[in-house]
Amino acid sequence: xxxxxxxxxxxxxxxxxxxxxxxxxxxxxxxxxxxxxxxxxxxxxxxxxxxxxxxxxxxxxxxxxxxxxxxxxxxxxxxxxxxxxxxxxxxxxxxxxxxxxxxxxxxxxxxxxxxxxxxxxxxxxxxxxxxxxxxxxxxxxxxxxxxxxxxxxxxxxxxxxxxxxxxxxxxxxxxxxxxxxxxxxxxxxxxxxxxxxxxxxxxxxxxxxxxxxxxxxxxxxxxxxxxxxxxxxxxxxxxxxxxxxxxxxxxxxxxxxxxxxxxxxx
Amino acid sequence: xxxxxxxxxxxxxxxxxxxxxxxxxxxxxxxxxxxxxxxxxxxxxxxxxxxxxxxxxxxxxxxxxxxxxxxxxxxxxxxxxxxxxxxxxxxxxxxxxxxxxxxxxxxxxxxxxxxxxxxxxxxxxxxxxxxxxxxxxxxxxxxxxxxxxxxxxxxxxxxxxxxxxxxxxxxxxxxxxxxxxxxxxxxxxxxxxxxxxxxxxxxxxxxxxxxxxxxxxxxxxxxxxxxxxxxxxxxxxxxxxxxxxxxxxxxxxxxxxxxxxxxxxx
Numbered sequence: 001x002x003x004x005x006x007x008x009x010x011x012x013x014x015x016x017x018x019x020x021x022x023x024x025x026x027x028x029x030x031x032x033x034x035x036x037x038x039x040x041x042x043x044x045x046x047x048x049x050x051x052x053x054x055x056x057x058x059x060x061x062x063x064x065x066x067x068x069x070x071x072x073x074x075x076x077x078x079x080x081x082x083x084x085x086x087x088x089x090x091x092x093x094x095x096x097x098x099x100x101x102x103x104x105x106x107x108x109x110x111x112x113x114x115x116x117x118x119x120x121x122x123x124x125x126x127x128x129x130x131x132x133x134x135x136x137x138x139x140x141x142x143x144x145x146x147x148x149x150x151x152x153x154x155x156x157x158x159x160x161x162x163x164x165x166x167x168x169x170x171x172x173x174x175x176x177x178x179x180x181x182x183x184x185x186x187x188x189x190x191x192x193x194x195x196x197x198x199x200x201x202x203x204x205x206x207x208x209x210x211x212x213x214x215x216x217x218x219x220x221x222x223x224x225x226x227x228x229x230x231x232x233x234x235x236x237x238x239x240x241x242x243x244x245x246x247x248x249x250x251x252x253x254x255x256x257x258x259x260x261x262x263x264x265x266x
Numbered sequence: 267x268x269x270x271x272x273x274x275x276x277x278x279x280x281x282x283x284x285x286x287x288x289x290x291x292x293x294x295x296x297x298x299x300x301x302x303x304x305x306x307x308x309x310x311x312x313x314x315x316x317x318x319x320x321x322x323x324x325x326x327x328x329x330x331x332x333x334x335x336x337x338x339x340x341x342x343x344x345x346x347x348x349x350x351x352x353x354x355x356x357x358x359x360x361x362x363x364x365x366x367x368x369x370x371x372x373x374x375x376x377x378x379x380x381x382x383x384x385x386x387x388x389x390x391x392x393x394x395x396x397x398x399x400x401x402x403x404x405x406x407x408x409x410x411x412x413x414x415x416x417x418x419x420x421x422x423x424x425x426x427x428x429x430x431x432x433x434x435x436x437x438x439x440x441x442x443x444x445x446x447x448x449x450x451x452x453x454x455x456x457x458x459x460x461x462x463x464x465x466x467x468x469x470x471x472x473x474x475x476x477x478x479x480x481x482x483x484x485x486x487x488x489x490x491x492x493x494x495x496x497x498x499x500x501x502x503x504x505x506x507x508x509x510x511x512x513x514x515x516x517x518x519x520x521x522x523x524x525x526x527x528x529x530x531x532x
């Protein structure tokens with residue numbers, strides 16, 4: 001019995017999320033279809049994270065078991081070829097591809113063995129919106145107070161009961177205590193001019209690493225940081241919001257298109 | 267009677283091209299629908315360039331005439347709001363927006379008055395394909411000979427009969443003589459490492475400016491330059507290909523997703 005671990009990159013724009021669904025195009029569904037064809041046996045894969053519709057990944061992981069004769073790296077090449085629509089179309093590229101593939105011990109499981117993950121959330125804080133970035137960032141045209149957002153982010157780091165950042169509708173977790181080992185906001189200024197709103201156009205990249213995340217947790221953390229940036233929530237209230245364990249007191253849920261599963265740690 | 271000139275930006279990925287069609291979503295169709303609503307009268311616009319399905323624009327131009335009371339800049343704001351789906355959806359952005367708008371003299375026409383245009387064509391010449399760039403560039407994984415491509419490009423500059431670069435199927439032009447005033451290939455190297463194919467990953471940007479372009483001319487020029495880059499066509503054959511006036515002797519037609527209408531000159 002072989003056990004294989006893949007690293008997967010996808011543009012979530014045209015997918016109804018990761019998880020297999022009978023009637024919808026999902027990342028898991030597309031991968032299982034193509035891998036079953038390549039391995040000539042029915043393949044079921046276990047992904048590390050069940051990303052929502054519109055959410056992207058640079059480094060999703062998934063593992064699968066079975067018996068087949070095709071060498072491991074050939075699986076990657078053949079599957080990517082099918083995912084790109086075969087040879088048809090000049091320079092055609094799929095919206096999901098396998099970037100790495102390796103054999104792992106029989107008892108390895110992509111989700112249960114994960115020790116932690118890094119997510120990235122991209123905010124385009126520019127005076128003018130960009131049509132080309134509409135599926136790839138959260139576009140906010142008013143100036144965000146980055147210093148206040150960074151103070152707020154610092155208060156979210158560490159081990160806390162993060163119930164306030166858990167969306168309803170997800171699976172109820174036995175414990176809502178998680179550890180955020182790193183939460184930082186990087187700033188890339190675009191150009192040198194000050195825009196008519198009085199600030200420099202920029203991309204803000206929120207990088208968050210933790211041992212696990214509750215349903216919609218990164219998007220609610222981001223929405224809360226944005227609400228701090230616009231002044232709707234004071235950064236001083238963050239400890240109180242966390243202690244309150246009440247979703248209603250945290251900020252809004254940022255939209256899916258700015259979110260990227262960046263890396264999984266084993 | 268007012269006459270208004272717009273600059274328009276769009277992501278062509280989800281459009282069946284520029285030109286209005288009864289059953290398909292086109293850029294012209296979407297703009298006319300929204301402008302008619304904003305101006306409370308039926309609007310018909312004249313675009314400078316009838317871009318194909320999948321082709322993008324940073325600076326398409328279009329003009330329209332009529333009578334209405336709404337101030338010109340309010341038209342832009344109201345139309346962009348509707349194009350972005352109104353207020354619904356956090357940070358929502360449309361795939362087409364009006365970036366500039368101005369009143370012009372009554373006899374001005376966006377297409378007939380255009381003196382020239384610049385198109386950009388993006389080639390992603392990297393060892394690994396990128397799912398996020400699949401709708402925005404032509405992805406070529408084998409190394410292209412940039413020096414040969416630049417020699418070929420230089421031979422295409424100037425005033426020539428460009429019949430060899432005209433696709434069949436377009437409107438027959440009375441004359442196929444055009445002037446390319448500038449054709450250059452810019453190189454942006456990504457990172458510092460040499461990839462396993464023995465070259466550095468890079469983006470090649472073809473910039474071409476001319477007084478007018480035949481049907482699919484920029485895509486055929488690009489395909490011919492790529493064929494020079496892969497060695498299929500010698501750069502020394504370019505003058506002969508142009509003089510032959512035979513589409514069959516030129517290179518392939520590069521796919522639409524790498525092409526951007528960048529600027530129109532009046």
